[in-house]
Structures are given as C-alpha cells and as structure tokens.
Amino acid sequence: MTEEKSVAQSLLVVGSIAFDTIRTPYGEAPEVLGGSATYFSVAASFFAPVRLVGVVGEDFPPEYRRVLESRRVDTAGLQVVPGGKTFRWRGSYHGAMNEAKTEDVQLNVFGDFRPAIPEAWRDTSLVFLANGSPVTQAAVLDQVRKPDLVVADTMNLWIDTQRDALLELMRRVDGLVLNDGEARMLSGEHNLIAAAHEIVGLGPKFVVIKKGEHGSVLVCHCGPRVGRIASDLICPLPGYPSLKVFDPTGAGDSFAGGMMGYLASKGQYDFRDLVRAMAYGTVTASFTIEDFSVRRLERLTVEEIEGRLQMYRGMLEF
C-alpha cells in the first residue's frame, strides 16, 4: 500500500473521565482510570496529538494525569473542580461479556460539566463529541470554528430523554458513532443497514454502527439521494478475532479514538479513508480489551498496531 503524504490535523475530544470499578470473570479492578474521553485520547494518541477537554475532581491522582500527558494528550482543557470528586462508575461483566451490568454511577463533577474549549483550540480540525447529553455536545460546537470533521457518539439515555436535542445535533455533525441497540432505537428499524440509512437521512454524512465482537458497519451518504440505497456507500467490517476478552470496557471509545486518530493523521475523509480508519479503530480496540483500563494501551506500540492491522487486512483477502 502506498501512503500519500499527509499532515496531521488537530484533534479535539470532549467527554468523560472516570474512576471505573470493574469486575469480570478474570478479575477485579478498583477505581482504575476510565471514561470515554480517556479511552478515546489514549487510543487516538498513537496516530495524532490529542486535545482533551473534560472534568475531574481534586481526587484525580497525578499518576492518572501522567498516563495522559506521557502520551500525546494535551490536558490544557482538563478542568479540576476544587473540592470536587471525579465521576465514578462501577460495573461487571458476565457470561459472554457482551454487555456491562452497571452497578453504581456517581456523576459527581461530571454532573455539572460545562465544557470550556480553550481559545487556542477553537480552530481544531477534527472534533469528537464523546457520549454526553446532546445539549452539552452542542455547547461544544458553539465554541469551535468550522472544523473539517465533527463526529459524535450518543447513547440510549439521550435517544430516550433528549431526542429533539439529539436530532438537532445530528444536523450539525458529519458523522455519528453508536452501537447496534442504539441505532435500532434511534431509527426504529430492526435491520441495521436500514437503520443506518435512516440515520444518515437525519443529517450526518456517515454513521458507524458498532456491534461489539461482531465488528462494525459504515454507511456513508456520498452523493445525491436517489432512493435510499443507490447513493449510499456501505462497508461492514468484522470484529478482530480475540481469543480472550479480558475486559471490554472502553472498546467502543478506543475504536472511535483509533478511527479519529487515523483520520487526523491522514487529513482526508473520503469513504476509503473512513474504512481504513474503522480498521485502525477495530485493531486498536482489540488491544484495549486485553487488560483493565488503558493498561494494554500504555504498553502498546505503533508497531504492534501496524502488525495487527496487517494480519487483519490479510484475513480479509480472498
């Protein structure tokens, strides 16, 4: 494969930073570093520098900050609330480990999170709005100037409780990333491909539906709308075949981080770029799930990512 010359674009993420307490069939991890923006940032940092906007309490320890800062994650947008406590999530996985069972949530400082984008970051080229209320996500877009690419994540809660705000947000983003259950809920369609077509009809140029171990599917509206199929490009990718899922927490955010990080490094956002970005996201997430928190990513190298991408690509040649 030949790579065109490219200049890495700036990449901003706004989302949660958390202390996760996790139990899986393989072990337990108390108050480890988690949160959507954390997984996203660390995953994306393998491809491009990342600007992180989030909020933590005074209890956020220096060693967790170092995990971010020792990579290419700029924490100038990290608010520390004096006397505040960091967001806490407690959950467990059972059986096939496809879904987390949430046991406790303490929003703490994240409950009142009002993202403030530092002035120097308002011209960021790529923006990722990690899962959060669509009102908060929109407030981020109000603060940035004409980014090249805006991608948002969302979840059942917002589809259910803030549908109008979400629909309004969807007209302001280029891409939406969400899981299969959420895509069905948002679109009212059982068939995921039909759901994806519905979703690109609501505003975004593309949607990526994450299916956990089953991979992901991209539907990209790339052309004049003639019927609802002809002008849409579709790409399904399988999950990377993992023999052991140690802890699936953060897989989706790592996928998005690898995807957006690759796009930032590439500086181009055509269909083929999106597909390759999904492949990098898939592979990056496949490392995340090999250990608790971002531990596997902390000891991961770019060479390992490239090596696994080559294997993954090789699997799909026939």
Next chain:
Amino acid sequence: MTEEKSVAQSLLVVGSIAFDTIRTPYGEAPEVLGGSATYFSVAASFFAPVRLVGVVGEDFPPEYRRVLESRRVDTAGLQVVPGGKTFRWRGSYHGAMNEAKTEDVQLNVFGDFRPAIPEAWRDTSLVFLANGSPVTQAAVLDQVRKPDLVVADTMNLWIDTQRDALLELMRRVDGLVLNDGEARMLSGEHNLIAAAHEIVGLGPKFVVIKKGEHGSVLVCHCGPRVGRIASDLICPLPGYPSLKVFDPTGAGDSFAGGMMGYLASKGQYDFRDLVRAMAYGTVTASFTIEDFSVRRLERLTVEEIEGRLQMYRGMLEF
C-alpha cells in the same frame, strides 16, 4: 485475481427436503420447497454439479422436482416413499428476524430416513452432511470411499441428545459448520474464537461458525499444535449488508452450499480456498434471503453472484 486451472470435483449432499410454511413480517408462504439439502443443492449448483440424497413422500410435486433437476442437481438419490408424506416445517419470524419460531414439525418420511448412497456415487470427492442425527450422518460416511473433503452441519438437538455420537462423527469429518449458539453449546466456551479452537481440538481440521447477519468465522487447524493459537489460522468475514431480509430460512444451508460448491469447482482446500469459499457462501446466502424458499436462487445468475462478490471484496479493501 488470477484463477488457476481447475477441474470440478463431484459433490454429494445428504439432508432434508421439506415443505415449509413460513410467516415473516413481509408475507406468508404455504408449503413451499425447503429443507437443508434443497437450499444446499440449489446454492451449490451455481458452482458445480450436485448429487442429492434425500427422502420425500408421494406428495412431492413434479414442479418441486423440476426446480432441482432444471439446475445441475442430480436426483438419482432421491427416495420417494410410496404412500408417505414429505417432511413439513412451519415457522415464523418476528422483530429482528434473527431466529425462527418453530410452530409445527411433522417429520413424516424424514423420521425414518436411512440414506442410501447410489453405488455410482460412492467415490464422490466432496461430501456435505447437512443437519441430521450424527448416527445417520455416520451411516453416510460408512457408504462412501475416501472422499477428499467431508463437512458436516449439526444442531442443538444432537449436541444435547447425541453428544457421544456427534463427538465420534467429528473425528471422521474434515470440517464442521454450525451456528454461534451451537458452537458455544458444543464447546462450553462463551467466546466464539475460543469455542472454535476447542472444536478443532475435537477432530475436524476446520470449523466455520455462522453468525447470521454478523457473518461467519473460520478457524483452521493447519499445522502442528503448539499451544492452541499459534498453529490455527483464523478468518472472520462480515455478513453481506442486506437492507431487507425478506425470509432468512435456508441462509445457513445456502451459505454451506455456496461454500462447498466453490470448493468443488476449485478442487483445492487450502486455507485461502476456504476463505474464498466462505465469501461465495456469504454472497449466495445474501440472495436466498431476498425471497421465500429458493425463489431468488431460481432466477439468480452466476453473473449476479460474481458481481456481488466483487462488491463484497471491494468493501473489505482498506
């Protein structure tokens, strides 16, 4: 892609032939042609001639026989039981249509099916044992001489009620094709890749796990066993992205038919051949689900299969 010169090998299938009565959100079809061997044969016939062994009652109409014979399906092994009634299945699909709800089963002549392989067919190169009791499947193997490739399907019922016979059969086959729930049940492993590794440890050289809309995964034991990963080759393929699943009945058998038909046409069974065979199986099945019974396959052309395969291959290039 360059194709090596090849000679089509003979392909035998033994399985059920049925009258299906199906209800889906899109319509109803009473007593249409169905059964595992039917779907398999018609799908495989696009790639190679097929030898069909099965049983029907006197009520099996000439027009159903013509569906088979008008293709390259040799029905010399089709037993007609005088005064007997053909196997009947009635089922419906709801919601996401991932699983059939069986409403009625009348085994009729299939309940006493004793496959008899015509003498002229006992040297068949490729044998597919469609879903059936492992005792019946073994009885087929007792009648054929050293086939190059034997692949079997199975189901929950046999894993549950005839596990020992199934384990014995697995030591006599080259490949096993089964769905994800069955693979978990047979292996006791939640993780599908781990399940596949366990299954190839039970005898077959390879296993293909079918995941419905999520595609399939191949695990091939190809080399000396050093640990359980190093020597196993793995390939996950996504499902073909179908906007509308009209009737999923027969998708799995069409997948197997496309796969085995391609292998018969190729006459080689290396890992890469298996992967390409899975891709053909995926694409062939994606047509089956566009209409009831084998109706879509009846009006399908080889050119359409090739066209969709090219699209599918193109999707997976990154």
